[in-house]
Amino acid sequence: MSHLVEVYAKDLGVKIGEPYLKPHFFPILYDNYITIHNDNKVQSKEYDYWEEVIVLVKKQAPEINFIQIGSGKEPTIKNATKFVPTLNIKQSAYIIKNALMHVGIDSLPVHIASSFNKPIVAIYAHTYASTCGPVWGHKKNHKLIESHRNKEKPSYSLKENPKKINLIKPEEIANAILKKLGKNKCSHKTLYVGDKFKEKLIHIIPDNKYQVSSKNVVLRFDLLHNEENCIHLFRNNNISIVTNKPLGDEILNQKNINCVNYFSDRFDEDFIKKVKNKGLSLRLFCTSKENLNEERYKFFDYQIALIEDAEKIELNKKQIKLPKKNFKIRSYSIYMKNGEAYHSLFEANGKENLDDIFIDLEKLMVYTD
Amino acid sequence: MTMSHSKIKVLVQSNYSRMVTGFGKNMKNILLALYRDPDIEVIEAANGVPYGRDINTPWESYGTYPSDPKILKAIEEEPVKKRAAQYGFYTIDKIVEKVNPDVFLGIEDIWAFREYEKKPWWNKTKKIIWTTLDSLPILQQAIETEPKCDQMLVWASFAEEAMKELGHETVETVHGAVDYSHFKPLENRDDLRNLHSLSDNFVIGFVFKNQLRKSVPNILEGFKKFKSKNPEVKAKLLLHTDWGEKQHGWDIPRYLKEKDLEDGSVLSTYVCHKCDDYFIQPYSGEDKNCSSCGSEKSVKTKNSGKGVGEKELNEIYNMMDVYCHPFTSGGQELPIQEAKAAGLITLVTDYSCGTDSAYEHQGGLPLAWNEYREPSTQFIKATTCPESICERLQQVYEMDEESKHKLIETGKKYVQENFSVENTVEKLKNFIKSVELRTSEEEKEEEKSKETRLSIQDFLKDVPLEDRIAVVLPRSAGDVLMANSLIENLSQLYPDKKIFFVTQPEFYDLINDNPFVHKVIPYSSSFEDLYVLEGRGGHEGLFDMAFLPHCMTQKTYSYNHNGKDKTQFRLK
Numbered sequence: 001m002s003h004l005v006e007v008y009a010k011d012l013g014v015k016i017g018e019p020y021l022k023p024h025f026f027p028i029l030y031d032n033y034i035t036i037h038n039d040n041k042v043q044s045k046e047y048d049y050w051e052e053v054i055v056l057v058k059k060q061a062p063e064i065n066f067i068q069i070g071s072g073k074e075p076t077i078k079n080a081t082k083f084v085p086t087l088n089i090k091q092s093a094y095i096i097k098n099a100l101m102h103v104g105i106d107s108l109p110v111h112i113a114s115s116f117n118k119p120i121v122a123i124y125a126h127t128y129a130s131t132c133g134p135v136w137g138h139k140k141n142h143k144l145i146e147s148h149r150n151k152e153k154p155s156y157s158l159k160e161n162p163k164k165i166n167l168i169k170p171e172e173i174a175n176a177i178l179k180k181l182g183k184n185k186c187s188h189k190t191l192y193v194g195d196k197f198k199e200k201l202i203h204i205i206p207d208n209k210y211q212v213s214s215k216n217v218v219l220r221f222d223l224l225h226n227e228e229n230c231i232h233l234f235r236n237n238n239i240s241i242v243t244n245k246p247l248g249d250e251i252l253n254q255k256n257i258n259c260v261n262y263f264s265d266r267f268d269e270d271f272i273k274k275v276k277n278k279g280l281s282l283r284l285f286c287t288s289k290e291n292l293n294e295e296r297y298k299f300f301d302y303q304i305a306l307i308e309d310a311e312k313i314e315l316n317k318k319q320i321k322l323p324k325k326n327f328k329i330r331s332y333s334i335y336m337k338n339g340e341a342y343h344s345l346f347e348a349n350g351k352e353n354l355d356d357i358f359i360d361l362e363k364l365m366v367y368t369d
Numbered sequence: 370m371t372m373s374h375s376k377i378k379v380l381v382q383s384n385y386s387r388m389v390t391g392f393g394k395n396m397k398n399i400l401l402a403l404y405r406d407p408d409i410e411v412i413e414a415a416n417g418v419p420y421g422r423d424i425n426t427p428w429e430s431y432g433t434y435p436s437d438p439k440i441l442k443a444i445e446e447e448p449v450k451k452r453a454a455q456y457g458f459y460t461i462d463k464i465v466e467k468v469n470p471d472v473f474l475g476i477e478d479i480w481a482f483r484e485y486e487k488k489p490w491w492n493k494t495k496k497i498i499w500t501t502l503d504s505l506p507i508l509q510q511a512i513e514t515e516p517k518c519d520q521m522l523v524w525a526s527f528a529e530e531a532m533k534e535l536g537h538e539t540v541e542t543v544h545g546a547v548d549y550s551h552f553k554p555l556e557n558r559d560d561l562r563n564l565h566s567l568s569d570n571f572v573i574g575f576v577f578k579n580q581l582r583k584s585v586p587n588i589l590e591g592f593k594k595f596k597s598k599n600p601e602v603k604a605k606l607l608l609h610t611d612w613g614e615k616q617h618g619w620d621i622p623r624y625l626k627e628k629d630l631e632d633g634s635v636l637s638t639y640v641c642h643k644c645d646d647y648f649i650q651p652y653s654g655e656d657k658n659c660s661s662c663g664s665e666k667s668v669k670t671k672n673s674g675k676g677v678g679e680k681e682l683n684e685i686y687n688m689m690d691v692y693c694h695p696f697t698s699g700g701q702e703l704p705i706q707e708a709k710a711a712g713l714i715t716l717v718t719d720y721s722c723g724t725d726s727a728y729e730h731q732g733g734l735p736l737a738w739n740e741y742r743e744p745s746t747q748f749i750k751a752t753t754c755p756e757s758i759c760e761r762l763q764q765v766y767e768m769d770e771e772s773k774h775k776l777i778e779t780g781k782k783y784v785q786e787n788f789s790v791e792n793t794v795e796k797l798k799n800f801i802k803s804v805e806l807r808t809s810e811e812e813k814e815e816e817k818s819k820e821t822r823l824s825i826q827d828f829l830k831d832v833p834l835e836d837r838i839a840v841v842l843p844r845s846a847g848d849v850l851m852a853n854s855l856i857e858n859l860s861q862l863y864p865d866k867k868i869f870f871v872t873q874p875e876f877y878d879l880i881n882d883n884p885f886v887h888k889v890i891p892y893s894s895s896f897e898d899l900y901v902l903e904g905r906g907g908h909e910g911l912f913d914m915a916f917l918p919h920c921m922t923q924k925t926y927s928y929n930h931n932g933k934d935k936t937q938f939r940l941k
Contacts, residue, residue: 007928011917017854106847300401
């Protein structure tokens with residue numbers, strides 16, 4: 001099969017040789033490090049779970065440092081030992097040359113690492129790895145992980161929604177790294193990761209007067225409509241509101257409201273006018289398929305989406321078969337209820353109703369360990 | 370496409386119906402009305418929205434902007450294609466195929482429909498083009514498009530007359546549908562003027578988007594003349610516009626200084642982006658603190674993203690004594706009709722669509738103008754005479770109450786009868802129901818692309834042409850590094866030649882250590898044409914050989930073969 005470099009070689013009528021690239025010195029204060037590279041320039045290449053990969057590797061090999069390389073414009077991998085942006089690729093080449101291994105997405109650093117015959121763990125989804133993987137160095141040094149893409153062919157698209165690269169499980173990458181380091185495999189087994197797993201929101205179910213400070217607070221009046229417990233929160237936070245009933249003036253007069261998300265089968269016109277007059281951003285969600293077009297006509301200036309919980313639960317049940325016991329849940333979001341913080345609505349509601357998982361599924365990682 | 374439905378299926382293509390533009394507002398109004406018509410099924414083709422995005426309209430709807438990354442990448446590099454994409458050129462075929470409409474109704478500037486007559490569906494469906502033509506002479510494209518559609522409609526009667534003079538007898542005027550229900554004289558007009566400290570002023574208003582075609586220097590000069598002629602009158606000029614827009618519009622503060630009008634007599638409208646409250650006062654910069662809700666830096670003059678609501682805009686009209694709208698040309702100029710509906714005498718340049726609003730039987734008074742030619746297009750444009758603005762202001766100022774009342778009532782009635790949504794939609798429905806299929810015309814010849822000229826001699830002059838090899842690989846860091854590994858062997862294959870590597874400057878670092886590359890040359894699109902590079906006929910070219918390996922991997926994807934292809938020889 002034709003690799004890109006073979007296509008170029010055939011066109012020029014020559015054999016493939018070695019590239020000429022002279023690394024430029026760049027000071028690195030760490031030994032025992034792996035270079036890691038992620039980028040969002042091509043959205044379909046960017047992998048969202050490097051932080052989970054690092055956690056799993058560090059569990060088995062705590063002495064290893066992860067040095068993130070790039071130009072500085074890439075999103076930071078928060079638990080990498082250090083992000084070392086360089087002024088040019090030749091400085092990055094120096095860092096790669098002195099690393100134990102290179103780990104990352106399909107991009108230039110993989111090819112540079114291969115030109116130095118470094119061990120490589122690289123991931124692919126929107127193209128075949130065989131057409132654009134590392135060119136130089138020993139094949140046994142290369143571990144190329146390709147997304148199963150839900151049995152689809154590569155999209156060759158710069159943008160995918162959802163991204164097929166995220167179908168690669170963090171433990172698959174972590175185990176490949178650990179194997180190259182001569183370490184034992186991790187026991188983590190990912191069962192499901194939702195598209196919004198990385199979203200960091202603090203959902204407050206207002207059964208208490210919670211003290212929080214964050215730019216990402218969501219007041220869940222749809223789960224408990226108690227306005228009195230919330231007024232103090234507006235002083236220090238940017239707040240999004242979710243409600244299925246009109247809100248009182250005291251709430252609407254608060255500053256720092258990001259937006260009001262109003263769920264209803266029939267919207268209250270006076271409330272909508274009031275929210276508009278306050279200059280607040282308002283999003284409408286119709287909970288009845290039957291009423292949808294009539295509500296869209298009546299409130300044409302709003303883009304009204306259809307949200308039906310029962311339908312959502314049924315659809316999400318098809319996404320994952322939950323084991324009967326011993327599964328765990330992670331999320332970057334938090335639910336405040338009963339004076340405690342929980343990682344999911346399921347836990348906040350006392351783990352009584354599995355439907356709570358399916359309502360929230362896009363925000364969760366479900367796994368066993 | 371035959372009329373197989375009980376309802377007439379009408380695909381309407383225009384600005385997205387939630388876009389706050391003249392076309393967008395018109396689209397919203399006609400779709401809302403047609404949606405309720407029992408004989409018609411409307412489908413929206415929304416320009417400005419990516420294809421595939423759900424825009425949650427009561428009717429079936431599709432965005433027309435391409436969402437395919439390959440098309441997006443291609444149009445990004447070519448402004449002409451990008452503009453065509455914004456008008457839906459690359460997706461409308463897909464939408465028509467899906468919808469199978471009985472009637473296609475296109476509502477945009479005429480250039481939006483360039484080459485639509487070549488579309489595969491054009492001759493198989495009925496089509497109405499409803500377009501704005503704002504200047505003379507009439508654009509050639511409009512003249513050529515008219516016979517190729519079943520009905521051409523124009524927004525202004527001046528365009529209808531011009532088209533008819535050219536022999537296009539069937540062209541009709543349908544004014545843009547505007548919802549005037551918010552615009553009316555208010556009983557608390559005096560209270561509002563008091564509130565904004567305008568009670569004893571003679572307030573002249575101009576509501577506009579700050580564009581160069583709005584004659585701002587002319588109105589300032591006319592206002593200045595009026596002021597100096599009437600020093601006893603406390604005249605104010607309220608410019609309800611985006612004062613902060615200086616790149617594509619007028620630098621109004623500069624003109625105030627130039628015309629010595631910095632005495633507080635020229636006013637602006639500020640709106641708070643947090644609480645929506647508005648204030649009328651002399652301009653003093655953007656991002657002010659709001660005295661109403663206390664927000665910091667939230668108060669700005671209106672802009673395309675945020676203005677006052679229609680209720681508040683009606684209040685602003687109601688605080689004026691006269692409305693003045695000088696412009697070079699325009700499609701409909703909605704504020705003129707809004708001002709009439711709000712009970713104002715309107716002073717309008719009587720050129721272009723102004724001829725539908727400027728005269729006494731329309732509730733207006735015409736502003737005289739001089740002709741000039743727009744340098745880039747050679748169109749006739751109007752520059753409104755400041756003396757005429759001054760005279761008309763004087764005329765309104767001195768007008769007795771009875772004459773004023775008569776003129777205002779004429780204006781209100783005229784707007785109701787000619788510009789209301791009901792009136793426009795009724796006319797439109799009649800056209801939709803009566804369009805006839807016409808036979809197709811011969812296709813136009815494609816315009817020949819202009820040959821681009823290279824300017825790379827400086828890079829090449831030290832090597833004779835017969836010794837030059839070019840390797841062109843415009844982009845992608847990894848690809849350039851891969852090509853780097855081929856250059857030594859290429860040099861061995863052609864030991865007497867010098868290799869020029871052509872790529873974008875950001876990739877120089879990935880090739881410039883290679884001792885077998887003679888020079889690295891910055892890439893431009895001219896390097897895509899092998900005939901230019903290697904020559905043909907009398908043109909000797911620039912290189913003895915040029916390789917464009919990226920053609921198979923970046924211009925087209927012709928190498929993948931599902932990863933299954935083989936070679937009988939080893940390349941390593």
